[in-house]
Amino acid sequence: MERKHFLKSLLVGAFSTPALLSACSKTDEVAPTTTGSTTGTTGTGSSTCAVAPTETEGPFPTKVPASYVRSDITDGKAGYKMTVKITITDSNNNCAALAGALVDIWHCDAEGNYSEYGGTGMQSTNYQAVHFLRGRQTTDSNGLVTFTSIFPGWYSGRATHIHVHVYNTNGTSLKVTQIAFPEGTGTAVAAVNGYNKGLSGYTSNSKDNVFSDGVTQELATVTGSTSAGFDLSITLAVPA
Template structure:
């Protein structure tokens, strides 16, 4: 699928105020709202038992080609940018949101300039990075369902808000969920602080106008703290049916 098939037109304007919500948070019992209807919510997530399942999203045109080859926690691979430590906790929606140990979690995202490794030299991405594998990696969740990656704060490209792709597999390699992580926006947010690196934010597509996140990001919105000088910390809980 070509990038033009799912990217929307550019949105130029002020960033919207951030909405800080956790997906199935274990820190706040009120963050998990039981729903016995089993229907799909406005974010595309569904309910299973008493736990809201992370929405299924597109892998996009740049998924990792051989994810099992990149078992590593530091996925920076020489790319420059503000440090980002991403802590992703995987919960089992089929087991009352208990931590899911032994799951395989792949992540990938663009660099500061908005380019992906393993692709390029085409109309979708002019810069050719087919021979390199930066900002991609896989980890296995620990007993608390946690994986931690060291990376850089993602840049942005036309038609998309800042985001990270996530693919969760069971221990035997069965696909459980493909989703994406959204970032809070607006004054005081990390997105505003990074300011698109050298590109700025003119032409940036906010979450509300992004064709992946425009139906709501309550189950995909990470908590992001830190600064450009000290680095940023991202945390999110994602519930998947396992």
């Protein structure tokens, strides 16, 4: 993944409700959607236990993941509140829940910038000294980790996405992948509307250089609204 352009616009405004860290209206509500990756949740065989695709970490991976063991990764960043629930299953064990796995996530802020990087042509804003929107959690007995974050923004050349790196309990890498978001009328992507940027120039999943080959195993279920906040859930099968 490479950026073709860096972002110039900055998110501004005051935020007045716990769920809404940016301006909102009732017209932005999103009906719950059933679109998403549910493959591997039942563990009933190969047809429902497909391994999550391996994807690039991109140019902005977390530098020292073990330093950011936390469930709330917002670090004060502005944006619409989003709860992220990721269930990890073992594709080598009929997609049974994988307990004790380490799960790292990271994504850009509402403006499309990443922490720990910047001051270069790929990202002009310098965020090298901060670590927002990055965190690590350990899966429980149900294979679940939960993070509190904000709805990601977007930047040139990429669709809305979240990076995920899964390790076993000993720290051995099991899978690097990415989470895609449903798009189109009635979706959270449409409701958020790119925050202050809008969606002019937005790269859809079908044209994204990571997701253009399909998002069947990477597409999350996203429900909620800009006023109440969003809930993202996905199940990812990895070979443990």
